[in-house]
Amino acid sequence: LxxxxxxxxxxxxxxxxxxxTYPVQVDAVSISDGRDDMTSNYSITxxxxxxxxxxxxxxxxxxxxxxxxxxxxxTPLTEPGFELxxxxxxxxxxxxxxxxxxxxxxxxxxAGNNPLGKIVIRHGGADGTDVTEKYSITxxxxxxxxxxxxxxxxxxxKEFSYNGEQHSVGYGVAKADxxxxxxxxxxxxxxxxxxxxxxVCDEAVTVSSVTxxxxxxxKTGNYEIxxxxxxxxxxxxxxxxxxxxxxxxxxxxxxTPLTxxICERSDTxxxxxxxxxxxxxxxxxxxxxxxxx
Numbered sequence: 001l002x003x004x005x006x007x008x009x010x011x012x013x014x015x016x017x018x019x020x021t022y023p024v025q026v027d028a029v030s031i032s033d034g035r036d037d038m039t040s041n042y043s044i045t046x047x048x049x050x051x052x053x054x055x056x057x058x059x060x061x062x063x064x065x066x067x068x069x070x071x072x073x074x075t076p077l078t079e080p081g082f083e084l085x086x087x088x089x090x091x092x093x094x095x096x097x098x099x100x101x102x103x104x105x106x107x108x109x110x111a112g113n114n115p116l117g118k119i120v121i122r123h124g125g126a127d128g129t130d131v132t133e134k135y136s137i138t139x140x141x142x143x144x145x146x147x148x149x150x151x152x153x154x155x156x157x158k159e160f161s162y163n164g165e166q167h168s169v170g171y172g173v174a175k176a177d178x179x180x181x182x183x184x185x186x187x188x189x190x191x192x193x194x195x196x197x198x199x200v201c202d203e204a205v206t207v208s209s210v211t212x213x214x215x216x217x218x219k220t221g222n223y224e225i226x227x228x229x230x231x232x233x234x235x236x237x238x239x240x241x242x243x244x245x246x247x248x249x250x251x252x253x254x255x256t257p258l259t260x261x262i263c264e265r266s267d268t269x270x271x272x273x274x275x276x277x278x279x280x281x282x283x284x285x286x287x288x289x290x291x292x293x
Contacts, residue, residue, distance in 0.1 A: 061087030065099035065142030155230030164270025246279035
């Protein structure tokens with residue numbers, strides 16, 4: 001009637017959040033004339049309704065796994081994090097996902113090697129309702145990069161006096177720190193050029209090749225090899241004098257040449273050294289007799 005109005009209408013199911021079709025029921029109604037409750041004068045017919053929440057068709061988002069990089073250290077590189085790079089979430093929604101990539105070697109550093117795992121979007125926290133279907137999701141992988149670990153090979157500089165024996169120079173590996181040098185239990189095999197000499201010389205000694213292994217596995221590809229050349233110098237021996245004396249010989253004139261080739265040596269030579277020399281003098285006439293001939 002005029003002046004009467006429905007008040008305090010209570011509905012069941014009238015408030016919803018997620019995609020779906022939900023019934024809405026009239027639970028209670030009261031009618032008042034502004035002063036008194038007139039509900040008992042009315043026969044009230046309750047007609048239930050429904051609420052429909054459709055999937056958002058324009059809620060597109062892009063989720064990208066994070067990138068990460070480090071110098072080779074023999075341990076796995078992972079980065080489980082992610083970023084929402086395009087779009088926004090509805091209020092109260094949260095993304096639950098981890099990137100799953102893992103690499104250990106430099107050779108595994110390829111674009112997109114850190115993919116996202118299963119993406120779940122929940123409303124109301126980790127134990128909330130799964131609302132993933134409300135979104136059009138574009139996942140993007142990240143990239144994990146391991147860079148080569150620098151290791152420095154320093155060839156020695158050495159000087160020797162000649163003694164008839166072979167001399168050689170070696171090398172050293174620069175001390176390791178956090179991001180350089182050989183890792184523990186990694187062993188190097190280095191080949192040098194001109195590192196062994198016997199005779200008087202002054203030669204550059206360089207690194208020809210380097211192999212690095214761990215437990216018999218070649219790890220060279222994970223290292224940046226830096227080599228610094230050295231030198232080997234062998235100088236003439238000092239303080240050792242060798243005297244070679246041609247023989248003296250005489251005879252009565254007989255018209256034939258007089259010669260004597262075999263020489264004598266004083267002092268000793270270094271191991272392995274020998275003197276090869278012959279006296280070259282030759283006289284036939286008495287007039288040829290001169291000292292030192």
